[in-house]
Amino acid sequence: MSWTVFFVAIFSSMLINNVVLMRFLGVCPFIGVSKKTNSAIGMSMAVLFVMVVASLVSYLLYYLVLVPLNIEYVQTIGFILIIASLVQLVEMFIKKVSKKLYKSLGVYLPLITTNCAILGVAVANISEDFADQYGVFPGLAVAVTTAFGAALGFGLIMFAFSTIRERLEAAVIPEAWKGVPISLITAGIMALAFAGLGGIV
Amino acid sequence: MAQAKAKKKDLGYLANLTKGFIKENPIFTFMLGLCPALAVTGTVETSLGMGLLVIFVLVSSNVVVSLIKDFIPAEVKIPSYIVIISTFVTMVGLLTEAYAPALFDSLGIFIPLIVVNCLILGRAESYASKNNVLNSAIDGLGMGLGFLGAMVLIGFFREFFSTGAIAYGVYLPLAVEGSIVNLEWYILNIAVLAGPAGGFLVIGLLLGLFNSIAITKRNKKERERQKMIEEKKRLALERKRKKAMESAGGKA
Numbered sequence: 001m002s003w004t005v006f007f008v009a010i011f012s013s014m015l016i017n018n019v020v021l022m023r024f025l026g027v028c029p030f031i032g033v034s035k036k037t038n039s040a041i042g043m044s045m046a047v048l049f050v051m052v053v054a055s056l057v058s059y060l061l062y063y064l065v066l067v068p069l070n071i072e073y074v075q076t077i078g079f080i081l082i083i084a085s086l087v088q089l090v091e092m093f094i095k096k097v098s099k100k101l102y103k104s105l106g107v108y109l110p111l112i113t114t115n116c117a118i119l120g121v122a123v124a125n126i127s128e129d130f131a132d133q134y135g136v137f138p139g140l141a142v143a144v145t146t147a148f149g150a151a152l153g154f155g156l157i158m159f160a161f162s163t164i165r166e167r168l169e170a171a172v173i174p175e176a177w178k179g180v181p182i183s184l185i186t187a188g189i190m191a192l193a194f195a196g197l198g199g200i201v
Numbered sequence: 202m203a204q205a206k207a208k209k210k211d212l213g214y215l216a217n218l219t220k221g222f223i224k225e226n227p228i229f230t231f232m233l234g235l236c237p238a239l240a241v242t243g244t245v246e247t248s249l250g251m252g253l254l255v256i257f258v259l260v261s262s263n264v265v266v267s268l269i270k271d272f273i274p275a276e277v278k279i280p281s282y283i284v285i286i287s288t289f290v291t292m293v294g295l296l297t298e299a300y301a302p303a304l305f306d307s308l309g310i311f312i313p314l315i316v317v318n319c320l321i322l323g324r325a326e327s328y329a330s331k332n333n334v335l336n337s338a339i340d341g342l343g344m345g346l347g348f349l350g351a352m353v354l355i356g357f358f359r360e361f362f363s364t365g366a367i368a369y370g371v372y373l374p375l376a377v378e379g380s381i382v383n384l385e386w387y388i389l390n391i392a393v394l395a396g397p398a399g400g401f402l403v404i405g406l407l408l409g410l411f412n413s414i415a416i417t418k419r420n421k422k423e424r425e426r427q428k429m430i431e432e433k434k435r436l437a438l439e440r441k442r443k444k445a446m447e448s449a450g451g452k453a
């Protein structure tokens with residue numbers, strides 16, 4: 001296994017299979033929290049942190065607990081419980097360690113439990129069989145890298161979209177199309193642009 | 202008396218069922234469950250399949266949540282709802298894999314993701330945890346049907362405008378395979394709508410369309426009200442004038 005694997009994992013999960021625009025994960029925060037650039041950045045940071053840790057823990061849970069016990073079918077329940085408790089734990093940890101960080105991220109953390117990007121990336125890491133391709137522990141590294149890239153892609157899109165939306169606020173738009181409809185159409189055009197990146201890797 | 206009361210209650214059930222169709226439609230008014238609405242609405246059949254799965258999970262989780270709502274401590278409310286929902290999602294996933302494998306493959310990751318569909322958790326938290334079992338089941342069915350209707354509408358536009366036909370029997374196990382409304386027209390060949398961008402575009406356009414209909418209706422109502430107020434004002438003024446004239450005539 002060479003280093004190119006990690007490069008490809010980051011690049012493809014960040015740009016080519018972008019979580020929001022190509023895989024439709026995490027669309028709710030994408031529409032809901034992207035009105036201001038500051039909150040978009042805060043949300044993306046929280047997602048980055050939780051997504052990487054959740055992928056790590058869920059991967060370990062799957063291969064060290066569920067597979068030896070032969071109960072792979074409780075995957076969904078196990079993962080969502082892990083994510084929910086992890087979010088709670090992260091919230092308490094941040095509150096204890098840094099008041100400043102808690103102020104900027106704290107509001108977004110409870111929302112993350114129902115962010116489908118987190119569960120989606122954790123499940124996708126299992127269904128893509130990194131463990132079969134590279135072995136369990138090298139596969140873990142690839143899975144975490146993929147999650148890191150996916151979170152970076154989420155942040156990139158959130159940032160770009162929030163700047164566009166700030167401009168849209170000032171634009172003259174027919175009343176019926178203000179707000180969500182015009183944002184969805186903007187997102188559609190962004191998805192078209194990102195579709196052009198397909199096939200690079 | 203008892204009959205009248207029962208009738209009133211029936212109407213309540215009906216209103217409870219139909220409120221999710223248009224007025225409180227989960228996708229188009231609350232923007233809940235947008236991820237599956239964008240991701241699996243490439244064809245009518247996959248949207249229909251997803252809608253059916255969501256109805257099943259929503260009704261069952263609503264029933265169970267409303268059954269055990271008195272036993273759940275408030276601190277662990279959300280985690281317990283999530284466990285209940287994910288149990289039903291796991292069941293539904295296994296059933297789909299067994300009886301409709303093509304649908305299972307095409308929905309893929311979005312079957313486990315029903316767990317984090319905000320619609321289901323939202324109904325459990327805001328409705329089923331406060332109401333009785335029957336009402337919760339009806340609420341789940343109505344909301345699920347509203348979700349299904351919106352999904353099929355989006356799926357219809359995406360499939361029709363990208364292929365000019367509506368295929369059936371490809372993903373759902375119907376035992377027959379074919380397609381309806383086969384139209385050959387160069388406009389019905391917009392491949393973009395079948396791709397990832399299509400979901401965003403179609404939902405955005407539909408939302409704008411519904412908004413503009415709602416705004417036109419509201420303006421019309423407003424205009425009618427304004428008209429009525431003016432008419433009343435005119436009548437009152439006329440009456441006043443008449444009275445004044447009469448009294449003036451009496452004096453003279």
